[in-house]
Amino acid sequence: MSTINTDNIQSQMKKGLLEFCILSIIKRGESYPSDIVAELKESGMQVLEGTIYPLLTRLKNAGYLEYRWVESTTGPPRKYFTMSESGKEFYNSLETTWIEISTAVEHITKAKRNQQ
């Protein structure tokens, strides 16, 4: 029971942040999903492509992302994602929350460490 809860909490934490990270990568400019994965991995965030695609599709259907087909040299055209206006608003609200939470968490965990 307890292990399942830990798993669950960890995945919950990861999931919320993953969306935030993806959005911040796309905010910088037009991106291709596998490039997003590569960048996430580079910064030390372990993620599977099979997880990214559903998230992108959901964000796109929510209106936060847009995509266009870009001709590729090797095969059929690829799907590139950009951020929409409402996506930017959504990103800003997420960013505010993130800053709030991260400062709070930082503060709490630091205080605890100092106590020890």
Place this chain on the structure above:
Amino acid sequence: MEKIIQIEYQGRNFSIEESAYQIFQQYELDLKQFFSKEEEGDEIFADLQYRMSEILEQRCGQQTIYKKDIEALIEMIGKPIDFETNDTGNEKKSTLYTSLKKKLFRDKKDKIIAGVCSGIANYFSIDPIIVRLIFILFTIFNIVTFLSFNIGILAYILFWVILTPAILEPNVSKKLFRNPKDKILGGVCSGIAQFFNIETWIVRLLFLSPILLGFLSNHSNFSFVNVELISHSFYVLSIVSYILLWFIIPMAKVTTDYMLLKGEPININTIQNTTTMQDLTNKNNNGLNKFFRVIAYFIIALIMLIMIPTAIGILIAVTFSYNVADVVLFTNANKVLAMLSLTLFIALPIIGLIIWVIRKILGYKPNKSLRAIFIGLNTIGWVSIILLAASMVKQNNTYSSTMQKISLPSNIDTLYIASTDTSNLYNEVVFFDINQVNFLMEKTTDYNLIKSVDINYQESKDSSIYIEIEKSSFGENRGFAFKHATDAVFEYQLDSNILKLPAHVSVTNKEPYYLQNVQVTVYVPEGKTVITAKKYNRQINKNFHSSKRGIYINHHDRNVDEDYIFTHRSFQMQDQEDQNEKLKDAQEKLKETEEAQLELIKEKERELAEAKHKLDQDKSDQLKEIEELKNKK
């Protein structure tokens, strides 16, 4: 050496090792299945497919794709089970599932017709197979018992209309699947073995043993018990149940199916275990599998050998007795249905089986469009045979009969049964007699004469010989059935000790044939004898043989071409000689009566000849007189 195949995937061409391609297809199916639960699943799946083709191209280009490449691909994309833990949708689904749990739905996902059985199973948290089996057995039982409406089918249609469809999550931890990884015909046995966690060959042997027993009993003589009958019914049962299970148990497709089959909890560890285990089952028991495969094909070949002549026989019978269709089916609609079911339900599967075996031998891959055409046509056959059966059952669902008793004077010791039918049609015994097949004797302007007369011989408790004639019929209801039975004409003539019976029952041709039948039962008291002329036996015994309870003396086989002699004696064994003497007496008596009859006929003929002669003489005398008179003039 592994086979390497060329595929086109997402607009790109690859060459890939066959086993690697199988793993890839399996993985793709797993993904599809996983995402199909979500609204935007199709889009996600399409994106992933594109991405996979891109990865494969980047990795291998024009080179052959091996197992390790596919494994690397799976590592990049991830297994469905890994997405699940990262997904809040998981919780949404489980709450949805609990809210659905206590309501009855039709299952949109796991269905054969409309998902009724699967929905009911889900409601009770049991394997849908159980509900399907109960439903099928109930329906078959219902058909066999000739009820005018089928409760099973009716209930199914009712549920179909009333229940709303929903996508239901499977809520059983163990589920029966057919196992395509280790199959000989349909993977039924190995699926059952996996389900019960026993060795596959045990289940196979259980299915095969009745058939093997059948062969054994055919070639050995167990006279004390009827082994043959028992084993025959068992092997029909084992073949029928295999086909039935093949039809209703779904094929395991994705990894989670295999785990449900074994009743394992689904998580990352078990999924990994399963993938390695699947490879194992493939290599396991290879020699044993070969053995079972040989036997399976041998049985199929045998069934074909039996089925093909049977089908040809049916076709010949139907062609030659085309007028049977007129009498029994009666309406054009029924005739069309009969033709459709004959070709699409009987002939087509046999042709299909032959094609299948030939293709298998020549090593062709299964052809999807061919299979689709076959299934489509066969479905029409199924529908028409069901409609035809329904129409026939509606027409003939109630039975009724009427009885008539003829008592003979007690001084008659020997009754002689002969035929009223003077036709010579049945006098000759030939090897293949079309008239045996054709139960319709003749058509007159108002009647169809139908060979549907049985004769039974029984011991009488009375002191004199008596005969019961029971006319029976089916009909839409009791009243109609009784009317058809009484309207059927069966006229006998009794002339002292000679009873003349028709070999047919006459039925009006303004209506279809309602299976009218005449049962003649002759009750013979101790010490008296009934002798049935062989000509009459030939006329009636071909299609509807008589059941001969009681004691009969002169032969053990109804096909022996002799007069049929029945005497009643008490059940205590009497001396054989005594019996033989009685028999001789009876035969002598018959001969005497026949001789006497012949004598009588000869005498009559002689008298007739004399009379004629006399007449002729008179005539010539008169002519002479006339001439004399003329001369005188």
